[in-house]
Amino acid sequence: MKQDIAQNMIEETRMARDAFSTMVGAFSSDLWSYCTYIAGSPWDGEDLYQETLLKAFGMLPERWSDLTDQKSYLFRMATNAWFDLCRKRKLEVGRLPEGDISSVPPMDTLDLEEALLQVHESLTPKQAAAFLLVDVFRFSAEEAAAIVHTTRGGIYASLQRARQNLKENHSWEVKPLKTKDNETNETIDMYLEAFNTGNLDKLLSLFSSTAHNEAFLGFQEYSKAEMKKGSMRFGLPGHTAKRITLWGRNVIMVITDDGELHDIQVQEVENNQIVVHESYFFRKEFMFAAGEELGVAVQLNKPPVDWR
Known part of the structure; x- marks a missing residue:
């Protein structure tokens, strides 16, 4: 009840x-x-x-x-x-x-x-x-x-x-954020390899059992088990992910085969495991601003989102 x-x-x-x-x-x-x-x-x-x-x-x-x-x-x-x-x-x-x-x-x-x-x-x-x-x-x-x-x-x-x-006051500059350590870089490199080869099991193995997975203003998942039953149940999207710097922060950019911006992702790593995974997939204003900054067209139709 x-x-x-x-x-x-x-x-x-x-x-x-x-x-x-x-x-x-x-x-x-x-x-x-x-x-x-x-x-x-x-x-x-x-x-x-x-x-x-x-x-x-x-x-x-x-x-x-x-x-x-x-x-x-x-x-x-x-x-x-x-x-x-x-x-x-x-x-x-x-x-x-x-x-x-x-x-x-x-x-x-x-x-x-x-x-x-x-x-x-x-x-x-x-x-x-x-x-x-x-x-x-x-x-x-x-x-x-x-x-x-x-x-x-x-x-x-x-x-x-x-x-x-x-x-x-005429001076203004973007202050770059501190870069993460080698532990984070190695884990993210393995994440990118698993993502780009479509190896879901390998990708999930990089997450802690209590990882927080959030697509801002879209959904939240509070464990690897929830990810398996939820956002990952249909597998990976088949796009290409790579590491970039956006507004002074190290992020992952996901690009479609047509070269359109599909997603921006940010991870936090502790003890060689991803403990937080954040996605801007649903964030229209942010994605368009990122696309303009990067000089990349934004994917408009990506179910369940349709920004056309």
Whole structure:
């Protein structure tokens, strides 16, 4: 009986999640860009984006008013999630004191493009949020004030200070992440060989019995046994995988025979075994950004996903 209840809850939640995904689809690209800019990198932005969607979906039962402004709701969730993360990292979120400014003209396009590369390093989290919401994503000052939890005057004053700070700070660079050790490299090399030769048994032997296998916003499996019964039950996809560096991180890129980007994967290795395997297969915004960065077309039709 308990098992039936749990299964019904899973199925009903999946249907609700699908409806939610349809609802937010019109804003997903802007939301992902916002998360990336405010977090300072595509990797941290992707994490923030996923956290935002999970919180936004989970908080829906607590709303007693109609969700008339879905875009503001999502951006509010993203902003709150980022502020919470900053506080956990012991970072000062900042305040937006009011000024005497009644209006602020739009920022020049060329200045804006350069500024986007510096937002994370040059502004406090609240200043960055206010700047991005108004200058990039065209929220009104009143809408931005509600999202950032400040006043309209605070937004106007913050925009001027943010723009001045960005003009005074012109340096920006991507900091490469630390590479993994030889143990990881050897295990990943064996993974690549097994993947590319279609040797499922060899590939599974590289995973720990309690490995965590996750395709972000798609599915999660919590053991090798679940992988065998779930995502791996039909075997390997027959594509080609190779090691690359994407935005400073060592990852695995999976390419189809037609040269299209099928997946981006990341693994964690402990004691010569894969303990975490993460896939971006279902992550449309991330995959398109990765394809653009790598100069590779993204596979649009890859069941159960169809992005055509």
